[in-house]
Structure formats: structure tokens, C-alpha cells
Amino acid sequence: MNERLTHDPGTAIAIIGSGGSGAVTAGLILLAAVGHTGYYGLLGRSAGPQIRGGESAAMLRFGPHPVECMGDHFDLLVALDWDTVGRFADELPLACTSMILTDARHDEVPAVLGGHGASVHALPWRDLASTLPEGRVNMVALGSVGALLGLPFEALEAGVRATLGEKGERILAPSLAGVRAGYASGVDLGLNPPRVSGGGAAAPVAARWNLSGNEAAGLGAVRGGVRFVAAYPITPASEMLEWLAPRLELLGGSLLQAEDELASVNMIIGASFGGVPSLTATSGPGLSLMMEGLGLAVASETPVVVVNVQRGGPSTGIPTKSEQSDLNIALHGLHGDAPHLVLAALGIRDCAATVEWGVRLAEHLQTAAIVLSDQILGQSRAIVDPLTDQPFGGAGQAPLQRVIAPLADSDHRRYRSTATGISPMTLPGMPGGMYTADGLEHNEAGTPSSRAADHLEQLEKRLRKLTDFDYGSAWAEIRGEGERVLLTWGSAAGAVFEAAARLRAAGSPTKAIALRLLAPLPRAALLDALGGASQILVVEQNQGAQCFAYLHSLRVLPGHASSYARPGPLPLRPGEILDAVERDQPTREA
Amino acid sequence: MNAPCETPTRRAKDYRSAIAPVWCPGCGHFAVLSAVTKALAHLQLGQERVAMVSGIGCSSRLPAYVETYGFHGIHGRALPLASGLKAARPDLTVIVTGGDGDGFSIGGNHFLHACRRNMDLTYIVMDNAVYGMTKGQASPTTEADWRRSKLTPHGSGLRPFLPATIAFAAGASFIARGFAGDPSGLTTLLVAAIEHPGFAFLQVLSPCQTFRPEQKDWKQKVHASTVEPASDPIEAARFLQSDDGFALGVLYARRLPVWQPRNQVSATPADLEAAFLR
The missing domain is CATH 3.40.50.920 (Rossmann fold)
Known part of the structure; x- marks a missing residue:
């Protein structure tokens, strides 16, 4: 691919407003619209700590190539109002080439945005909206921005339908009317905003995915075979659980809301012991509570996966914002010598691929896997290419899965020290395979033992199965x-x-x-x-x-x-x- | 219906593993182990269809002594582990065992929510009102003025936890109390607990010879519950208010909705992926 194109900066737009202004809804529609036009896109969002309302911002960057991060500045800042801009002004870098679009009836651009030198354009969104039945400023503004960007109206309409369709005609009709009115006004403005470079490079409408990192992680889980999830709600991981709960039921599995994270990690250990690939999702505070349970999964060689959607720490930290600061606890948080897997998703699409890989590795290697995502991946949405089958498997390679012991083995020992370190497992219901899984150190048969030789043998095999495994090129x-x-x-x-x-x-x-x-x-x-x-x-x-x-x-x-x-x-x-x-x-x- | 089979194919000893218990001579837990194997034999449950789950403590060692599947997990977390197993494998009979410290102190929160959730589990708590494995500290059910622990030389000063009352308040659907000194009564209660559809809580007064030798007098204190097993919550509440903690029998049993997953496949992951296509 042409190097010049792969770093095409695309176009970056921020839509801001106070709570209830519909900034995020406008962003979601715009993302769907650029996707419909054939562009890739990335939509981040910023919200305050308020339960409902408060400030919000939608930050969209789109272009003809996959968009993997926010740019250095925004080309277009769309302010539905300025009421709460001060709370995230430092998240809105502007350049002298940037354009600020604001409503003609609002105050001047607040000084808090800094000396960017951007041009300011006041547009009559509010006046226009007031002429429409149930007219909304965000929809009118969205229409005018769509026109400025040169998006076809059909794309905006498709975006509105994709985003608000579930809400029914009562919401859909006035929304579309607002976008249409704004679009008509935007065409005549004569403004020339920074366009997508090589705008003609937009691909024809192809089958691409529009999803968040948390949804992608949920998808990766079920692709990997997860059919049981237990979890305790926590920001910013909850959307993954909300995506999974109804869908696991469709797949014949279930999601159990636990009383706390101590319970959720132990619940998935129990379910996995029963033979069902199992996962939980959490964030830093929950991960801290799960550490003892993860040690049990390692010692008892019960496969489990924790998706940790990181947020600002330590302690309660900044629940709604991103940070990569849980690597230490993921690597080193378990007591004892407890080798386990730590993976990290490299992007929104990669949340699906890496979680799927994490599930398959944990299942095959009978250990705990912690997959690190974070708020910025989890709660951002993107237009991406669909994942192919088995993202990290070689052609013709069988998918990684749990190694189950043959029933005919009369000398079955659950923790047999094999050459690979992987001991074939039996599952409840299999006659002749009975054993008691244990967090106590044990011998090959699973009988508790404090003998030095047993400790050494079991420690060694639990390490060997991870270090001797060939992870291919996906590392x-x-x-x-x-x-x-x-x-x-x-x-x-x-x-x-x-x-x-x-x-x-x-x-x-x-x-x-x-x-x-x-x-x-x-x-x-x-x-x-x-x-x-x-x-x-x-x-x-x-x-x-x-x-x-x-x-x-x-x-x-x-x-x-x-x-x-x-x-x-x-x-x-x-x-x-x-x-x-x-x-x-x-x-x-x- | 509950009568033992004329020609049982599985006998109690078939459910006993080869591993020798770590318990002290005279420990009440031996009687519980024996009752477990007898109840399993009485119900003729396939060894591979049963899972014994426990946490940490003397009584939590029990799963290894039973020839079924088992999981000896971590302190206080037996109920969540068993709940996950039952949710994933509703076809199994899942029995949870543990002690008063494991279940009511470190695992207290899980006890409340397991009662509320009412999954089809049996929970046996061997209550000796002491932490035996860590050599004799006060547990939630220890009397406030028990001064034999170096950790609380003036007594804990805390009112004892009332397992049956708290289970009732948390919404348990089956509450029973047995005594290690009454093995046949214990087996009967255990069979009833396993057969109860929902969360069945069985508190077993199981004396600790080593750290609470005075519990020898429990033999004199226990008495049969004078009430029929109540299914009416008001009647049960009235009984529990006057409960001396030594009444044996089924104290409360009621049919309540059981939490269970809906294991019906109607979609594939590919169907879910299609919803992301714009």
C-alpha cells in the first residue's frame, strides 16, 4: 500500500455540548454515515462523571484507510453549546487551520479553548430548529456538517436510520427533518472545510463492521467458544457484559450477574471446571479483587479469561477515562509463582481478535488469561473490516482447544507431568475421570501434597506449558x-x-x-x-x-x-x- | 419414593475415596463424611454426576475424601464456584461443604446471595464455632465471651451469627439443622436437602474436640424441632425468633423460583457478527 496513503490524516471532527444536547448521538450518526459512504472511521467519546447529563463530546476521525487513533488536532469543532466546554477543553486540540462552528445565538468562543487561531463561523442552527416540529439543534447541526463535508444526503439518512431506527418513527421523522433542513442550509454556506484528502478514494459500500471495542471483545469471546460469563458491573467494562447477556442466551449459554468480583472470578472457575469456556470482564478495582481467584485457576489448571478494560487508577481513579496502568498488576499481581497469560488488544477490531486468541490459548493451556483493553478502546466505535476466521491460526491449522482425556485411560492422573506440560483433562460426567481440583499443591493425581518433589514437578509443568508453547507470529x-x-x-x-x-x-x-x-x-x-x-x-x-x-x-x-x-x-x-x-x-x- | 433400593448398585463405601482425612480423632466431620456417602448411596447418584465443592478449613477438606468430582477452592468462595458450575452444568448434583468461618465470615456475602439466588445447590456448613485449621480462633458463631483464643483474650464481644435466621432473612428456600452425633438423622436431612429443588442450607452442629472440648455437652443440648417443617414464612419467622440454636430437623422448606440458565441454542456467532454490518 502507498505509504503516503496509510498515514492519510483524514478528517477530524469534535461535536460538543452539555448533557442532553445530543452531541454523542450526532457523532454516532456521523460515524454510520461516513461508513455508509465507504470511509473508515473512529468515534471516541468523552463524558463527565455524572450519572446522567453533564458534558459530553463525540470525537470522530474518518478517512479512506482504517483509522486507528485520534489525530493531533481537530479540523472541525462543532459546538452545540458552550455551557460545559471548560471541563474537557484540554481534550480538544485545535490548529490555525481548524474551523469552529457554533450556533449564532450562543456566546463567543470561550477563551479556555486557547490561542488556536481557528476561524469561527456562527450558524443559525437554533433558529432553523425552531421552525421545525420537534426540531432539534443537534440534528440540524449534523445536517449542515454533513453538507460541508460533502457527504451524500442518503448516507446521513442511512446513518440516522441505523442509529435511531429502533426508537421508532416518532423519533425518526423529526430527526430526519432536522438533518434535511440542516443539510440544505449547509450546502449554501460557501465554507470550505478541510476535506478528506483523496476524497475519491472512498471504497464502494462494502461489508464492514460498525462496533465498539467492548462489543468487539464480546464478539471475540463467543467466537472463542465462551458460553458462560459471570461478572459484576463496572465502568468502563459494562457494555461488554450488556452486549453479551442477551447474546449468550441465543448461543445456549448464560451470563450470571455476581454479587462482587470475588464471586464472578470463582463462578467462571466453577463453570470452566464443568467444561464450558468461561470469561469475566472488569476494570482495575475488580481485577484487584480477582487476584486470589486467578491464582486458583493457575494452580488448579482451570482455564479462565478476564478482560480488563483499564481506566485511570489507582483506587477508584478516573472511571470514565483511559490509561494503560494495569500492566503491573496483570503481570505481577498473583501471589506465589503463578505463570499465566497476559495479552493486550491493539485496537478496536483487535479486541475481537485478541480476546478470541486469549480464550483459545487459555483453553488449550489450561490457565488464566488476562486480556487488557482500556476505556478508549472499549467505549470508542469504529468502522472496520470484518475479522476473518481464526485470526491467528495458520491455514489448515486446527483451532486451539481444551485437551480432553480419553475415557479409556485407566491410569488417568489429572495433573500428569507430560512433555508439553499440558495434562489431558476430564470433565464432570465422564466416568472414571473423577478428581478433586485443588488450590493446594498436589501430586499428579491431584492429591494434596506438600512434598518438595511434587511442588517442583507441578510448578515446572505449569511454567513449561506456557513457555514451550509456539505462539506463532501473533505475539x-x-x-x-x-x-x-x-x-x-x-x-x-x-x-x-x-x-x-x-x-x-x-x-x-x-x-x-x-x-x-x-x-x-x-x-x-x-x-x-x-x-x-x-x-x-x-x-x-x-x-x-x-x-x-x-x-x-x-x-x-x-x-x-x-x-x-x-x-x-x-x-x-x-x-x-x-x-x-x-x-x-x-x-x-x- | 425415598425408600432405599432393594439391590443398590452403589454402596456408601463406593463414594469414599482412598485419601485419609486430616481431621483430629473424634472430630464431628467424620460423621458428616459418612452421612454424605450414605445419602449419595441412598439416592443412587452416579459418582461422575456429583460434584463436591468447598473452600478452606477443616471441613472444606471433605471433597477429596469423596469419590466424585470435586473442587477444593479458596477461602470463602465455595458458593460462587459451585454456582458457576451449576449454571454451566445444570445436569450435575452440586454439593457445597464448608465451615462456619468459611461460610459466614469471609464468605458471608456469598451466603446471602446464594440464599437469594436459589440455585439448585446443597450447602452443608459444619459449624463448630471455631477456626480449627488456624488453631482455635473465634468464628462468627462463637459465643461473645469465649476467651480461649489468643487473638481475642477478652472474648470477641460480638453477638453470634445466627445461620438459620440469616438464611431465612436472605430468602433461602430450605433450612435444616443436623447434629454430627446423630448420624442417621443427619443422613435423612441430607437426602431431603439434596432432593429439595433450590438452595438447601443444612447447618450441622459438628463439635471440635481439639479447640472446643466443651462442645461434648451438645449431645445433651440438642433436641428435635417441635414444629413441622414450616412452609409458611410467618410461622417460620416465629419459630426462628425462639430458636435456641439446638433444634434439629427441617426448619423451613418452601418451593421458590429456582435460578437456572436458558440453555437453548438459537443462533451462531456468525449470526451475531451480521448485526455489526453497516
Whole structure:
């Protein structure tokens, strides 16, 4: 693919308003409309801590190529009102080329937005809306923005129907009337906003998915075979559970709302012991409560998966905003020597792929897998290409699954120390396979034992089954070649990929490596991928440079590697990574 | 209907594993183990169709001594683990065992919600009013003025937890109390508990010879419950208000809606994916 196109900045639009203004609804419709037109898109949202109402913002970036992160600034800021803009002004970077669209009846652009030099255009949305029965400002504004962007009206109409169709004609009709009126007014404005570059590159309407990261994670779970979920509600993971609850029923499974996270993790251990692939979803506080249970899953070799949708921490932290600060607890939170899997989704589409892979790995390796997502992946939506069958399986390769013991085995020992470390499992209902799973150290038969030889043998096999397994090439996504390496993990991948593509387009060869599998770390493969790098910058969204420290602890990084780590809640943007690359140069040469 | 088979194919000893219990001589839990194997034999349940689930403590060691499937989990979490198993495998008979510390202290919250949820589980709590495995500390059911623990030399000062009353208040549909010193009565209660459709709570007064030798006098204190098993909540509440904690029998039994999953397949993951197509 043409390098120039892969970092096409596309068009970035923010729609803001106070609670109830419909900013997020307008954003959802616009995303569906650009998708209908044949573009890819990414829609982030920002909300305050209020239960209902409060400020909200929808942030959309779209273009002819998959959009994996927010850009450095917004081309268009659509302010339905200015009432609460102060609470997220720092999430709305603007440039001198940006345009601000505001309602003619509202006050001037607040100073809190800073000296951006953007042009301001007052449009008569409110007046127009007041001429329509049940006219709404957000719909009128949406129509005018659609016209400015050159979107066909049919696309907006399709977006409205896709987004509001379930609400019935009573809502649909006035919404469409508002969009139509706004569209007509927008055509005549004579404004020339930043357009999608290569606008003609939009693909014909193809079969693409419009989904959030939390929905994608739910889909990945059921694709991986999960048919039981137990969970306790928590922001920002709840949408994954809400997506799963009715759909698991359709698939013959179930979701059980637990009394707390101590219960939910133990419930999935019980269900998995019964032979049903099982999963829970949570966020930092819940993950903290689950640690003892995860140790039980490791010791009893019962496969379970926890999808941890990270949010700002520590403690209650910032529940509605993103951060990659749970890597330490995911890697190191279990007591004892408890080898387990830690994976991280690299994007919204990858939430499906990585959760599916996590489920299949946990099932096959009979262990606990923690899959890290975060608020910005979970609660953003994107237009993406559908996942193919078995995202990480080779052609003709059988899907990974649980190894069940043959019934004929008269000498069945549940925890037999096999060459791979994987002991064929029996399930309740299988005659002759009875055993008692145990968190106590045990011998091969499962009988509790505190003997040194049994402890050593069982510890060794639980480690070996993870470290000897061939994870193939899915452990990371690697793009480009160059002596400069930008190394990252999880949701920071989108901004890192774009920063690396921009460097390459500017004639500066750069390789981007995004880790999908963090534990066990495929050390040899990573060393190979890093070979000969003259500059290595590890990028992540947390204060403590958690991944950088982890890689150092495993002696993966050379001495000249450096870290760009900063906490949330603001999303990582490609431009700041380029700045960090720039700053890193002289230090190395000194 | 409940009469033992004339020619049982499975006998009580068939349900007993080869593993020797870690319990002290004279421990009440031996009688519970024996009652479990007898009840399973009485019901002629296939060994592979039964799962025994427990947490941590002396009594939680019981699953390993029974020749069925089992899960010896972590402290306080036996009920959630069993609930997950039952939700995923409604075809199994799931029996949960544990002690007063495991069930009423660290696992207290799960006890309340298991009563409310009313899944088809049997929960046996071997209550000896002491933490035996950690060498004799006060548990939730210990008397407020019991001073033998180094941890609470002045007594806990806490009013004892009332298992039957709290189970009732939390919405349990079957509440019974047995005594380790009455093995045949215990077996009868256990059979009734297993057969009850819903969450069946069986408190077993199971003396600890080592840390509570004075519990020898429980033999004199226990008495048969003077009421018929109540199915009327008002009647049961009246009885529980005057309960001395030593009345044996089924104290309350009522048919209530049972939580169970709807395991009917009507879609595939591919059907769900289609909904994401714009």
C-alpha cells in the first residue's frame, strides 16, 4: 500500500455540548454515515462523571484507510453549546487551520479553548430548529456538517436510520427533518472545510463492521467458544457484559450477574471446571479483587479469561477515562509463582481478535488469561473490516482447544507431568475421570501434597506449558523496517503506528512493534525483531513506564533504549510521539 | 419414593475415596463424611454426576475424601464456584461443604446471595464455632465471651451469627439443622436437602474436640424441632425468633423460583457478527 496513503490524516471532527444536547448521538450518526459512504472511521467519546447529563463530546476521525487513533488536532469543532466546554477543553486540540462552528445565538468562543487561531463561523442552527416540529439543534447541526463535508444526503439518512431506527418513527421523522433542513442550509454556506484528502478514494459500500471495542471483545469471546460469563458491573467494562447477556442466551449459554468480583472470578472457575469456556470482564478495582481467584485457576489448571478494560487508577481513579496502568498488576499481581497469560488488544477490531486468541490459548493451556483493553478502546466505535476466521491460526491449522482425556485411560492422573506440560483433562460426567481440583499443591493425581518433589514437578509443568508453547507470529504486530524502533503495547499501538508511518513517509525508516502477548514474553522473537536497532523508544500510557521496566527486567532492551510514558486520561496522539522521538535523539548521541 | 433400593448398585463405601482425612480423632466431620456417602448411596447418584465443592478449613477438606468430582477452592468462595458450575452444568448434583468461618465470615456475602439466588445447590456448613485449621480462633458463631483464643483474650464481644435466621432473612428456600452425633438423622436431612429443588442450607452442629472440648455437652443440648417443617414464612419467622440454636430437623422448606440458565441454542456467532454490518 502507498505509504503516503496509510498515514492519510483524514478528517477530524469534535461535536460538543452539555448533557442532553445530543452531541454523542450526532457523532454516532456521523460515524454510520461516513461508513455508509465507504470511509473508515473512529468515534471516541468523552463524558463527565455524572450519572446522567453533564458534558459530553463525540470525537470522530474518518478517512479512506482504517483509522486507528485520534489525530493531533481537530479540523472541525462543532459546538452545540458552550455551557460545559471548560471541563474537557484540554481534550480538544485545535490548529490555525481548524474551523469552529457554533450556533449564532450562543456566546463567543470561550477563551479556555486557547490561542488556536481557528476561524469561527456562527450558524443559525437554533433558529432553523425552531421552525421545525420537534426540531432539534443537534440534528440540524449534523445536517449542515454533513453538507460541508460533502457527504451524500442518503448516507446521513442511512446513518440516522441505523442509529435511531429502533426508537421508532416518532423519533425518526423529526430527526430526519432536522438533518434535511440542516443539510440544505449547509450546502449554501460557501465554507470550505478541510476535506478528506483523496476524497475519491472512498471504497464502494462494502461489508464492514460498525462496533465498539467492548462489543468487539464480546464478539471475540463467543467466537472463542465462551458460553458462560459471570461478572459484576463496572465502568468502563459494562457494555461488554450488556452486549453479551442477551447474546449468550441465543448461543445456549448464560451470563450470571455476581454479587462482587470475588464471586464472578470463582463462578467462571466453577463453570470452566464443568467444561464450558468461561470469561469475566472488569476494570482495575475488580481485577484487584480477582487476584486470589486467578491464582486458583493457575494452580488448579482451570482455564479462565478476564478482560480488563483499564481506566485511570489507582483506587477508584478516573472511571470514565483511559490509561494503560494495569500492566503491573496483570503481570505481577498473583501471589506465589503463578505463570499465566497476559495479552493486550491493539485496537478496536483487535479486541475481537485478541480476546478470541486469549480464550483459545487459555483453553488449550489450561490457565488464566488476562486480556487488557482500556476505556478508549472499549467505549470508542469504529468502522472496520470484518475479522476473518481464526485470526491467528495458520491455514489448515486446527483451532486451539481444551485437551480432553480419553475415557479409556485407566491410569488417568489429572495433573500428569507430560512433555508439553499440558495434562489431558476430564470433565464432570465422564466416568472414571473423577478428581478433586485443588488450590493446594498436589501430586499428579491431584492429591494434596506438600512434598518438595511434587511442588517442583507441578510448578515446572505449569511454567513449561506456557513457555514451550509456539505462539506463532501473533505475539506482536510489526509494521515497517528501520533502525529506529517504536515499541509499544495495547491501545497505544494506533498512535505509534501512525507516528512511525509519518516518519517513514518523511524518509526516516522506522519500525513499529506493538506487543499483543506480554506474558509469557516471546523474548527470542522480540530480541530478533529489535536486532540492530540504533534507537528504541518504548511508548505507553502510564506514569511508571510499566512495560519499559518489565522489558528491562527480562534483559530485552539495550542500554540506549528509552521510554516515552505518560499517564492518561488524554489519548496518546501521534504528534507527541514524534516530539518524543525528536527529543530522544540528542540524548543518545551525547 | 425415598425408600432405599432393594439391590443398590452403589454402596456408601463406593463414594469414599482412598485419601485419609486430616481431621483430629473424634472430630464431628467424620460423621458428616459418612452421612454424605450414605445419602449419595441412598439416592443412587452416579459418582461422575456429583460434584463436591468447598473452600478452606477443616471441613472444606471433605471433597477429596469423596469419590466424585470435586473442587477444593479458596477461602470463602465455595458458593460462587459451585454456582458457576451449576449454571454451566445444570445436569450435575452440586454439593457445597464448608465451615462456619468459611461460610459466614469471609464468605458471608456469598451466603446471602446464594440464599437469594436459589440455585439448585446443597450447602452443608459444619459449624463448630471455631477456626480449627488456624488453631482455635473465634468464628462468627462463637459465643461473645469465649476467651480461649489468643487473638481475642477478652472474648470477641460480638453477638453470634445466627445461620438459620440469616438464611431465612436472605430468602433461602430450605433450612435444616443436623447434629454430627446423630448420624442417621443427619443422613435423612441430607437426602431431603439434596432432593429439595433450590438452595438447601443444612447447618450441622459438628463439635471440635481439639479447640472446643466443651462442645461434648451438645449431645445433651440438642433436641428435635417441635414444629413441622414450616412452609409458611410467618410461622417460620416465629419459630426462628425462639430458636435456641439446638433444634434439629427441617426448619423451613418452601418451593421458590429456582435460578437456572436458558440453555437453548438459537443462533451462531456468525449470526451475531451480521448485526455489526453497516
